[in-house]
Amino acid sequence: MKKIVDVAAGVITRPDGSFLLGQRAPGTFYPGYWEFPGGKVEAGETPAQALVRELDEELGIRVQALNPWLMREHHYEHAHVRLHFFEVPAWSGEVNDHVHSALVWQHAGRLEVGPMLPANGPILKALRLPRTMGITHAGEIGVEAQLAVLDTALAGGLRLVQVREPALDAAVRESFAIEAVRRARAAGALAVVNGDEQLALRCGADGVHLPAVQLAALDVRPDLPWVGASCHTRAELERAAALELDYAVLGAVGETPTHPGQAALGWEGFARLAAGLPLPVFAVGGLTAADMAAARAAGAHGIAAIRGVWGAFA
Numbered sequence: 001m002k003k004i005v006d007v008a009a010g011v012i013t014r015p016d017g018s019f020l021l022g023q024r025a026p027g028t029f030y031p032g033y034w035e036f037p038g039g040k041v042e043a044g045e046t047p048a049q050a051l052v053r054e055l056d057e058e059l060g061i062r063v064q065a066l067n068p069w070l071m072r073e074h075h076y077e078h079a080h081v082r083l084h085f086f087e088v089p090a091w092s093g094e095v096n097d098h099v100h101s102a103l104v105w106q107h108a109g110r111l112e113v114g115p116m117l118p119a120n121g122p123i124l125k126a127l128r129l130p131r132t133m134g135i136t137h138a139g140e141i142g143v144e145a146q147l148a149v150l151d152t153a154l155a156g157g158l159r160l161v162q163v164r165e166p167a168l169d170a171a172v173r174e175s176f177a178i179e180a181v182r183r184a185r186a187a188g189a190l191a192v193v194n195g196d197e198q199l200a201l202r203c204g205a206d207g208v209h210l211p212a213v214q215l216a217a218l219d220v221r222p223d224l225p226w227v228g229a230s231c232h233t234r235a236e237l238e239r240a241a242a243l244e245l246d247y248a249v250l251g252a253v254g255e256t257p258t259h260p261g262q263a264a265l266g267w268e269g270f271a272r273l274a275a276g277l278p279l280p281v282f283a284v285g286g287l288t289a290a291d292m293a294a295a296r297a298a299g300a301h302g303i304a305a306i307r308g309v310w311g312a313f314a
């Protein structure tokens with residue numbers, strides 16, 4: 001058994017969404033491969049403290065804000081690493097590299113450099129996942145009204161849509177899903193369909209979103225490019241991770257009419273349940289776009305909402 005080495009790595013992000021990668025220098029393991037800046041956690045340090053130190057030593061920058069994001073383990077020939085990924089949206093000082101052969105700013109989904117360190121594939125996929133998920137509720141506001149709201153939000157930049165229509169009858173749900181997915185994809189957004197893998201396939205969606213009961217019943221990941229699940233407990237989150245799903249949605253953070261009477265997690269409860277998972281976790285439950293900063297500080301990838309996000313893209 002190789003010893004576990006804790007490593008802290010930073011997704012240092014500029015306002016245009018680009019993030020910094022460094023190329024490993026000759027004479028290290030995997031020379032020439034690209035990585036997120038960071039390094040080993042030393043005795044007595046938390047991963048967050050290690051990252052602040054490493055980014056100062058490696059890049060000469062001082063971290064001003066840091067959000068926990070994902071944790072992934074990987075077995076290399078030389079070590080078993082546990083990578084603690086943080087997002088670093090704010091720092092001071094000029095980036096001045098001291099250890100890498102090269103540095104580049106890159107955008108998720110259109111990487112111009114390679115290869116990446118083997119552990120980092122899922123990290124890059126997670127970075128392609130937009131931060132705000134709009135969940136449809138045509139069953140409540142009507143099909144035409146929902147399609148109009150969808151069009152406005154897509155025009156305003158919404159890039160992740162979950163079609164969730166438990167109240168519509170099957171034929172109306174089918175035609176609504178086909179139309180919503182078509183419009184989302186035409187705008188370059190990802191579209192997932194709640195609870196029905198076959199419907200997701202029929203309407204050409206990017207993936208399926210599993211309600212918790214379906215997650216509990218599954219043994220293998222559905223064969224679609226994007227698969228996520230609704231979770232309410234640590235056990236459900238761990239199941240989503242074990243099935244190698246692409247994301248989870250955890251709630252309810254606040255009070256929501258969708259689940260009346262359900263005790264709200266609050267941000268502390270959310271942070272505790274979502275900590276140390278290998279997949280991105282959206283916060284859900286009575287949230288609006290104004291909750292994004294609190295969500296990310298609590299370790300969320302972003303927020304999902306039925307009512308609270310559509311208007312933010314109007």
Ligand SMILES: Nc1nc2c([nH]c(=O)n2[C@@H]2O[C@H](COP(=O)(O)OP(=O)(O)OP(=O)(O)O)[C@@H](O)[C@H]2O)c(=O)[nH]1
Nearest residue numbers: 007009028029035036037038039040079081117119120
């Ligand atoms: N910094 C960083 N390390 C990563 C990433 N992905 C990944 O698998 N790792 C692994 O985590 C470890 C990073 O530790 P490090 O950078 O301090 O260590 P190193 O290999 O340069 O060795 P050394 O510090 O002993 O000279 C390496 O085994 C590296 O392969 C990543 O994105 N960033």
